[in-house]
Structures are given as structure tokens and as C-alpha cells.
Amino acid sequence: MTKAMTISELELQIKALRQEFAADDGLPAGELSVKYLGKNGLFNQLAAVIGQLESTDRPEAGRLLNQLKAELEAAISKRLQEEEQQTEWVDLTIPGIRPPTGHLHPITQAISEITRIFERIGFTRVRYPEVDWDWYVFEALNMPQNHPARDEWETFFVDTPPHPERGRMVLTTHTSNGQVREMERLGQPPIRMINIGRTYRRQQDATHTQVFHQFEGLVVDKGINIQHLKGTIDYFAREFYGPEAKSRIRPFHFKFTEPSFEVDFSCHICHGTGYLEGQVDAETGGTHKCRFCKSGWHEVGGAGMVHPNVLKAGGIDPDEYTGFAFGWGVERTYSLKEGLNLDDIRLLYGTDLRFLEQF
């Protein structure tokens, strides 16, 4: 019969286990856990001797073993936490691997931005036909039969019989056909419309494509005056071009507005001065003129107070209501963004992927 184990013998064995554990310093937490706390680990092997102890010694033995287990668990858990903090070396400068991405077309980007800017001040975006009757494109807009815009050198006509009341079928030369259509849709003021769409003109060069986009604003209500037009344009300039941007209106002529204005935004290159700072001409001693703008300003498009005849055509009493309208090219307006450097708008409709991938 084997002799019963004493407490002191157990203590010696526990001490030996502690020393072995301390010597296993380099082992990872996972291996330590298996070796010491696993099902057949060293702790369980040691704990099995409890049966060889006198029953009076067993409580003390239990206490010692529990203490040992708690120590081992705490040490391994600490090791595990330390290991989780450790990371492998990574080359932080190595080139990334990108997912395939495409690009929104710049005109889409411009239209989204324009839409949001005007929606913030209560404009509702609409869309009207690109192929429309002469009535909406010209006649209702106070343009007489012999107006140059209505002749075949500037406007595309569709080869189809004319409408008995509404005249010939044309490709819209401007988004202004939306003016009377919007008056018809709403029936009565207030109107705050932003109409963005494709437009068509018989011209083609670096700054003109046969197909292009315009955005048209129309506001009709009681008491609308030129100050509101100025306020709206100033607001748009700041939002679209930045807080430094300024706008101005100058006299111009359109048949469907009276008074009519040309709208200018300040040039971001020369900051509205027309001259380039710090560049002195060697010959004359004068400053260099800015070549990007006309004397500090860019002409962006037209605007004006809605002509009474247009209100009448839309069924609105011009004695009771007034309104303003503006219509600008999306491409032109967008091309004036600071630093964009877009000087040939034909590229927008071209097939050069390298160009589009820059957006």
C-alpha cells in the first residue's frame, strides 16, 4: 500500500510546476493553455493526487490547488492579451489595391450640385420635352415669326407636319419652353421652378456643341422684383463658385424678358480685376491683362423679368403678378469652376475615356 501524500510533498510538487511554468516563458498562450490547463494538462495531473491525501489534509490541498489554478489562468490570460496587442510589420508605403470604380459624368455632377443649391431655397426641379412645339419654344415666349432664332439657320426643325395650333416641331433651343409649361402645370403662382435639360442649336465649335444642357429658373409671385433676381444669382454664385465669387447683371436683350440682363460671374484667375497680379509687362511697365476673361468677368448667361406677354401666354395676369427667369448653360457654368481647366466642351460628349476618368 502506498503511503499517503503529505501537504508538504504537495507543496513541493506545486513549487516544481510553478518553476516549470516560469521557464516556459517563451511559449505562446495557446500552447501554455493546453500544456497546463488542458484536459490532460499538468494541473489536472497534479490535482489527481488529491485522492492520495489524508481526508483531513484535503481542504488545505484544495485551497492550494485552487490558488495555483487561478494563478495559471491569470498568467495565461495576461499572455493572451499581450499577444493580441502584438502585430506584424506592415510596409505602410506599399501601393494600395483599388476596387474597380467608374466615374459620374461631369455634367451629372454639375446638375446634382445645381439642383441641390436651388432646392435649398425652395425651387422644385422639373423636366420638360426636348422636342417641343414652336408655341412653347418661341411663340408663347414673345418671339415673333420673323425672329432670327426661329429661322432654320439657328434652330433644328423636325421633318414632320406642323401642329394645327402649336406650329412646327422643333428641338428646344433653350430650357425656356419650360416657362409656359410650368405655368400650365401649376395653374397659378407661386412658382419656383428649376428646369434642367438637353437643348439643341445649329452650331459647333470649341465652346458650342449641337447638343448641350441648360438650367432654367423661373419665379413668379406677387411682388417679385429685380432685387430678388439679384439675390438669387448672388446666392448661386457663392454656393457654386465659393464665398469669394461675385456676380453682376448688365443690360441685355431677350424677347421673353423685359428688362433683360446678361449675368456675369467674377473671374477666379484675376479676381474680377481683369489684370494679373504681380505680373508686370517688361515693355510697357503696365500690368498683364487676364486672358481668361473679359475684363475680370465671365458672361454666363441670360436673365430677366418675365415679359408680360409670356405670363399672359401661361394664363397668369401680368397686372397682378411679376416674375423673373434665368437660363444658363450647364457646361459653360461648370467650366468656370476654379482650376478645372476645361476649355473645349466637345470633350464632354466625346469618346475619350482618359478625359472622363479624371472626373
Next chain:
Amino acid sequence: MNILIPHHWLLTHLDTDATPPDIQEKLSLSGPSVERVYEREGDSVYDIEVTTNRVDSMSVRGIAREAAVILEQFGIRAGLKEPDYHQISLEPDLPESEQLPLPAIRNNPAVCGRIMAIVLKDVDRTPTPERMARRLRQVDMNIHDSIIDITNYITHEVGHPVHAFDYDKIMALGGEIIVKEAEAGKAFTTLDGLEYHTVGGEVVFENPDGVIIDLPSIKGTLNSSVDENTRNILLLIDSVEASKVRFASMTHQIRTVAAQLTEKNVDPHLALPTLQLGVKLYRELCGAQVASQLFDDFPHQREPEAVFLTFSRLEEYLGVALDPKRISDILVSLGCQLNERENGVEVQPPTYRPDLQIPADLIEEIARIYGYHNLPSQLMAGEIPLQLQDGVDFALEEKIAQFLSNIGWQEIYSYSLVSQELADQSGFAAADHLKLENPLTEDQVYLRRSLWPSLNRFLSENPAAAGVSVFEIANTYLPVAGDLPRHELRLGMVSAKPYRRVKGDLEALLRHLFLDELIVKPQEGVHRQEGDLFVKVGGREVLIGSIFILPRQRTGIDILISALSGAAAGYPRLVPLPKSAPVIEDMTFTLPEKTYAGQVLETIREQAGAIAKVELKDIFGQNFTFTLTYSSPNRAISSEKIKPIRQKIADTLLERYGAHLVGEV
């Protein structure tokens, strides 16, 4: 249109302290836009844009008149000078015996509002004096000799075109000038030797034999123009009806300065000062003598009608009230005559301002001279209209474009007008397209019915970029008899990626719009592989477009945005999460060639309600491996329950498709 005005030429009509930068800035703010200032031969030359309604400003005199009013408003001293030629007598310089008879001028008042003419005798062909030549060079005009250059010079200074005929040629041609609308097919040769044929309706001068001897208001003809032998000239000014001038000028593409002025309704009252300046210069520079009485047929004198403007209307437009005295001063400075009333003013515009017709026209004049820059700037208050337009879904369009571009698709914009070739490719006959009556170029003639030919061409023109995918959201135009075409907004997609990837991208897009199930139903008997695209909405199949295979193994997709808009949701319809773990297992079948795997997959799913999902996992030769997910909402699924389902699937696929299960059930 633009006009060039040298500063010192302007000063012959304008008395002012203003500097060129002053004039550029102030004029642009309140009048015609001075777009640039050039330095030319020691003078500042203004490049000025004049709007089409203000042809009265298309001259040195006209700009001086505007500048005088505008500069004064800015507090810069300025006044319009009275030129000396206004006093010139047009009486003959010669006794009656030495005078020359005027040709018989037979006007047609229906097409020509005024004709003035006078004969000048013994005109010397002197070189153009340097001062005149310099001014003409400064405004980009060619120098010939004084006989010709005087006509250009006076047109530029006064604003009315004028023509110098060789008097002796006119007399040799019959001594008669008949104003008429041309018949079609008549030949004429302009003074630069170019030959034309009339299309009919052009206003021309003819001789008694029906020979065209001038294209009035546009350009002279060779048979009546001055040449090196000319001794006597007939100086003639005509006011041909503006629309007739534009018609002839545009038809024959003869875009002379004269035509561009007269097509905008030049004031016929300018004829007299123009002729006066001409006679003065021919006398001084060419030693010419007036050899006839003045001919003046003026059937269409025009006096603009008076317009009444109320002060309250003015305030409505400006948002501020102006002092009536200020209003009157501005209108008078612009040449108007006034009849002041208590609540407004009755305005009689001058003959050169036929554009002033309604109160708003006068408001514009008062406001611009007062200065738009002097008006405050503010956003409008008032009610905001909330009624959205039916049938448009801008948010959806934006969402689609954003998502596709994020997963690798390039958005493009292509022309809505296409060539015959692209129209043919669309699958619709050219005759089923709307066609332009007057296209500018051959590549833009038809209103497109389909987007993909343009997208496909984009891919072909970027051969270096492998696997490119492009899309566009744009209208197509479906002809409708007797009405506008139906504008159908479409999403077009074309890709060089493998078909499964393209379809996967479409599925991901639809998932983004909370549309989970895409069904492709192959069409039979079409010239290319094509399938209709359906999505399931509330158990119903909705047709949204089609998918098709293009040459070079490209994939095209055509989706009608309105159909998608009707089906798409803004948020998901949630289903309860299963409480127990699903059972997932694979089944592999050998499919006969050209079996539609999508239909097989659908068939598998239909075999039991417990099949929550079927996916195509792998393809090896004709062996297709499907991954089936079984789940039940409330309790775990057991293998005993699955076994008969597997058997049913194997039996059905064998029967319906001839597909054999690989391995045992």
C-alpha cells in the same frame, strides 16, 4: 453683334473727361458691353457687343449717344457733340446744264421703306487719307481708295449702310432701277466676282431688261459697282425690309456688315445724315460735285407710339421708389419726349428707338441708367410651392448613376442626334425615327430610339481599355403620329466584361433599389441573343427592359427608367430572422448543352417551401453545382426531411431538362 470703336473717333461725337477704362467699365454696367479694349496704332479701341434690338448703337454716333447719358449718371462730365455735317447742303454744286439726270428709281414700298440717292460728278480716285485709313484699320477694315473707303467709313460712323454705284454703268444698263422680289433661278455676280442664282423672294434691283443690277442692303453686283474707270457715282441708301434682308443674306451666306445692320431694322431717318457725311467727304477728298437733285422716296416713315408708364409699376419692378424728376431726366436724356402726369409719364420714344413699346421697356431704360448695381440684392420671401411634377424621379436617376459608377461603370453623355449608321444599328428602321429637316452635320440627323449604339461605339473607340463598362441615362424619342414624340428616359449599359459579371452588376444595382429578384426570359427568333428583364414586385413580374449580346461578346442592357421607378422601393420589406441554423448543401447536375441554368435554378427552388435560397456555386464543363439553403422559420430542419426533397429535385430535373445528378441522392 460686335462693333469696334476707336477712342479718338468716339471723341469726334463725344465731349468728355472720361478715360478709356472709365468708358469700358461704366458703359458695360449700364449699356452695351465693352468686352475688351485693344491698343491699336496709338489709340484705345473698344470691342463692344451690341444686342440685336439696339442697332441704333451700331455706330460711332450711336455709342457716343449712349456714353453721353451713362457717363453723366456716374458723375463724369460728358456731352454729345453736334457734328458739322448735319448742316451740309445737298443742293447741286453745278448749274443745271452741267447736271446729270438721276436714273428712274421705281420703288416697291411693300419691301423697301425708303430710297435716297444723289449723283456725284468727277469723282477722283484719290488714295485714302491716312487719318481715315488708320481709323478703318483700327476697326479691322481693308483699305482700298477713297471712293470705296468713304462708304465703309460713313456706315461705321453714322450706322446706316450706303452703296456707291458707278453712275455711268447704271445709265448704260438702261438708266432705271426697279425694286422687286426676284424670281427663282436668276444669275447675279457680286462685286467680288462670285456667282449666285436666286432662290426667289430676294429683294433685288433690276434694270428694264430684268437683269439684276444690285443686291440692295447686302452687297453690290459687279455690273454696277465702281471700278478703276469710274468717274461719276450714284450714292444710294435703301431700307429694304429687315426679314427680306436676313432671308437673302442667310440663304446665300453673304454676311456683310450692311446685311447684319439692315436685317435688324436700321432707322431710315439715319439716311439723311449718312448721305450728308458722304457728300461732305466725296467733295473734300475726291473733288466730287453734287450733280443732281436729291432723290428721296420715304413711304414708311416710322414714329414709335407713345407709351404710358405708371410710377407704381416702376416701383413694382425695382422694389424701390424713384423720384419722378429723376425718372423724367433719365428718359429725356435718352431722347424721349415726355408728357408728365400725376401718377406716371407718357413717353414718346425717338425714331431710332422702335424697341421701346411697352411699360417694361421703359422700366428697363430707367433701371439700367439708374444702375442695376445700385439696387439691393435679396432672396424672395413668400410661399414655397411644394407640388412635385408627376412622372419624374430625379432621386432614382441619381441613385442609379451613383451606384453604377461606384462599382466600376463609367457614365458617359452622347449626342441624342445620331447618324444614319447608328440609327440603323438600333434595330428600328431609319423611317421609324424622327429626322431633322435641317441637320448641321451628317453624324447628327436622327433622334435616337436607342442608347446602346452610341455606348457601343464608345467602347469601340477605346480599344486599349479592356473590360470597359459604360452607361448613360438619357431620353429616346418614339415617334407618335400627329403629336410630340414620346420621350422615354432610359438606362443604357454596354460592357466588355463577361456576361455573368455584367448581370451580377445589374443584380447588385437592383438590390440597391430593394429589388431582389431579376428574371431573364430569353426571346426566341430574334436576330441576336436577347432576353426580357423582369423584376418581382409583390409576387408580380414587372418588365423593365432587356439584356442582349452584342458582337465582340459585349453585353448590352436597356432599361426603361419609368418601369424601374414603378417597381423600386425606397426601403426593404423585412422578413423574420430564422430561429434555427439553416442546412446548406450542394447538388451537382450534368446539364445538356445550351440549357438555361437560370431556369434550372428556378425549378430547383420551386420544389419545396423549405428551400430558402439556391445559388450557382461552380461550373465545370457541363457539370453545374448548386448550393441549396434549407431553412424553416420555427424549428430546425432534419436530414430525414431533406432527403425526399433531394429526390424530388433530381427526378424533376431529369424529366424536365434531361439533367443527371452527379453522385447519390
